[in-house]
Amino acid sequence: MSDNCDRVIDLIDLPEWGRVVPMVGVEPFCVVDEADRPVEPVRRFLRDLVAQGCSAATIRSYAFALLRWWRFLRAVEVEWSKACPAEARDFVLWLQRTSKRRRLPRTDSAMTAGTVNPITRKRFQDDSYMVATIRHSNAVVRSFYVFWIERGEGPLVNPVVLARGRGRRPHAHHNPSESFRPEGRLRYNPPAPKRRPRAMPDELWEQLFTAMRSDRDRAILALAVSTGARAGELLGMRGVDLDWGDQLIQVRRKGTRAPQWLPASPEAFVWLRLHVEEIGGVGADAPVWQTLRRRARDGGLPGRVPLNYEALRAVLRRANGLLGTNWTMHDLRHTCALRMIRDARLSLRDVQTILGHAHLTTTETYLVEDDLEVIRRVRDYLAGRDEPLTLPGDATTPYRAEDLTVLFGPAGR
Structure with a gap:
């Protein structure tokens, strides 16, 4: 080698x-x-x-x-x-x-x-x-x-080798009757930085929501921040995935593509209703999110086409340019997760189910306190400490003679 x-x-x-x-x-x-x-x-x-x-x-x-x-x-x-x-x-x-x-x-x-x-x-x-x-x-x-x-082809040794700790040979004392366990991390893998999820502050969320120019865009953002669904999961929704009575949406989970119903906020369904009425309704197999193509590729009349991920990114890019920010759709997922984590009415298992995490340890990453939230609470604490202290009695009142006698004794002694 x-x-x-x-x-x-x-x-x-x-x-x-x-x-x-x-x-x-x-x-x-x-x-x-x-x-x-x-x-x-x-x-x-x-x-x-x-x-x-x-x-x-x-x-x-x-x-x-x-x-x-x-x-x-x-x-x-x-x-x-x-x-x-x-x-x-x-x-x-x-x-x-x-x-x-x-x-x-x-x-x-x-x-x-x-x-x-x-x-x-x-x-x-x-x-x-x-x-x-x-x-x-x-x-x-x-x-x-x-x-x-x-398959017996290629090099004899995998080029991407595993790290060897303390000079030990892998599986040196392996029991032949048991299956092999993972050997460890890759040798040339740079350490992954620990990213702390952050919730979008309410005032910044309102600014981003106000910057949307259509009911469709407002509906997507409202569903994302209330359900925690990923952008690709929301874009794959069809008419059959809407339950208007119970205010539920059905998404196909990333990776497994397993269908899952998620509850959404009443406000999100208001904007969703306005969007559906604007495009003239949505069929059972028709995509929920549609955009108007100004010029058809075949030279025909303009028509509506499904909204794709690049078009959704363009919507956020325009809003970020207006606000001077760099928000992404995944920030809305973090915001939803942290809001649910901080609510005492929801358990960690509830949050795991809504976010679609396969392991509870993934959901536990949202238990880390958000820096901005800690700063806000400390500011409230310091603001309370800045209130003027009230001293007992009036500092200008002279001491009584009998009190001084008790303290220092009779004069001349």
Whole structure:
């Protein structure tokens, strides 16, 4: 196993090779080369993920991660079947030191990239690869090689190796009658920062809600902040997913795609009713969220099309530009979760069910106190301490002679 320590990381330049394209068939997405031919090792791996029940969004995410890995191997001139831990290490170093390529240069966001918004206290994204992206890339590449090593192809050792603590050999005293347990974290995984969820303050929520220009956008935000549903889950709703009598909405959960009914606030259903009346009603199989396309692609009359995620992001981007903020739809999910956590009428198990968390430990991350909420309570405490103290009696009243006699004794002694 070679360990190329002479490779200059800063000189590695990934070629514009290949792309991820949607497919018609078993695999929803695939990686193709410069001649638009599918990269066969990647295609077979993605096909296996489809058989495991992974969603199209997961397949797309894995395809882009493997395309980046394939471009790196071409830049360092190493075949995918001959990659070793040195390539995985250098790949992580390259991700940590490089910036993403942009199709168009930044314009208005050039001044704020990488800075912290003074209103939301959130960091603006820049062009560097985030820690979560690097960790996800390592997980994808490792699972890719696990797939091929199980079939007796590819390298003998997985390039994305596991960390070895205290010099111990993995499974040194393993009982053959028991199954193997996970060996530990990946060696070249950067530590994940602990992000503390924050609730959107009520006054900032009102500003964001007021900045919406249509009943549709107001309804989406009101449902998100009252149900905690993710943006993709809300956008997938259809007419059959609305229960007007009990004020419930049905969403398909991320990953499992399992249907779940969620209670929504009466206010959210008011805006939802206004939106449905505006578009002339929603059929049982029709999408709830629709937008007006000003010019049809086929040259026909304008018509309504389902609202997609990019269009919803554009709505928030316009509102953020107006307010000077950088809110996302996921901030509304955090706000809903923290509001429910602070309500004594709801248990932690109730919150877990509404948020759709598979494990209670995920919900427990919302038990951490929000910094802004702590600051607000301490300010209320300090404001109460600033009240003037009332002294007993009048400080200008002279002492009585008999009191001084008791204290100091008779005069002349």
